[in-house]
Amino acid sequence: MTLREELQRRQFWRALLAEVLGSLVFVSAVLGSSVPGPGGDLATGGPLYPALAAGMVAVSLGHCFGEISGAQMNPAVTLAFLATRRIDLLKAGAYILAQCLGATLGAGILYLALPLKSAAECYVNKVSSEGNAGQALGMEALATFQLVFTIFSVEEQRRREGAEPGNLAIGFSLGAGVLFAGRFSGGSMNPARSLGPAIITGIWEHHWVYWIGPVLGAILAGVSHEFFFAAGASRHKLLACLTCKDVEMVETASVSRSSLSTVTQTAVRAKQANKHDHN
Template sequence: MAKIALGSSQEAAQPDFIKALIVEFIATFLFVFAGVGSAMAADRLEAPPLVGLFAVAVAHALVVGVMISAGHISGGHLNPAVTLGLLFGGHITIFRSILYIIDQLFASAAACFLLQYLTGGLATPIHTLGSGVAYLHGIVWEIVLTFSLLFTVYATIVDPKKWAHAAQGPILTGFIVGANILAGGAFSGASMNPARSFGPALASWDWTDHWVYWVGPLIGGGLAGLIYENCFIIRTHIALPTTEDAL
């Protein structure tokens, strides 16, 4: 079973880690800017619901695939649920994961405030449960959708025995994000990403159903990391060889 490494504050002083935080901020900022911007554009153009949903799904699929590749220095997490899934798989320390998540939240907030400014004060659309969707149903939607996202990340990017065309992992991850938005967007909003939900909620100061988009994705991401790492990956080395402390 993969060990969850504690890490230490000394990591924060390492030049490579500082670069990783900067890249993670930029990649998450650009992801949220395009993702939320596409939702705002669909609202502004008064697109029919199905057309708007399709446009948002395509925009997210494209920007996720590109930003994971562009953010290779940090790993291109873009998402606290991905960070947690990799933490539970032993690929990132607790200390580093906390700073990554804070970084992602700041990036999302900055992108949404900038969008508000550039659009003349338009509201940033928040993730909320669809009409008639109960909290439990919404949480399960987010668990399943985020699980599929992290399962794809592990299978196409993390797994050392991934298939030969592993360079396509980021775009395949984008595809699953787009597909999940098409499947769950009308029900739970298909966030799969607490940071993606946090920025619009903060900028609009509307926290309706917001807790759902922490509970569901973090459970789904954590489960996927634990299950894939411990059931499907065979390693001959320690995932975090430089870590001094482990739980």
């Protein structure tokens, strides 16, 4: 499909609007849960409230926008889909712009609602004073890896079974990532979630950590799942991706061969069982 044809499709613009609105709601929910409690204590609840908010809103947004745009709402997730050729370059670039716009709008709305503007500093992901940027980078990469691996596993199950069991798993994975990385880096796992508050507050300290870490972890998770752990994973599929061939065609052929092999093995077992019973 050409660029002009893609831009003329109503579905394309619906998906972009879904990513803007989804990112706005997601960032608003996470930042709202980080608002200082009574007495101005910024540490009230620690990372627990943001983790619960992130997990629950991810589940609800998955139901709202999953069929429209995939409810990605995260540039790292989008780049992982691009790296595994699940989406094309045009759609990936448009999704990332929409996600960053939605995140910035969400952070801006929350900033305008704050009675004390100084409290907006708690919105910005920061490297722990007890650690360093390298440790925060590693935690962001690890947390995003487990999140994106879960997303790819859920997507594979949906393609094979056509069911809708995975939004809860993604929500749990996101909440767990915020909990175990929150003390070190804030548990962003989402460059747009970090970019929006940085634009609104003007605080850019160690901002590169929240792009490189999540993107690295997401791409590693997507590639490892698609080409090593998925049911249709094969050397031919990896070579097809590296040589810009049709990955879906190779995957379909691989699954077909696997299904044929399973049918053949089942027939052989049945024949041996009948022969044994006859004897």
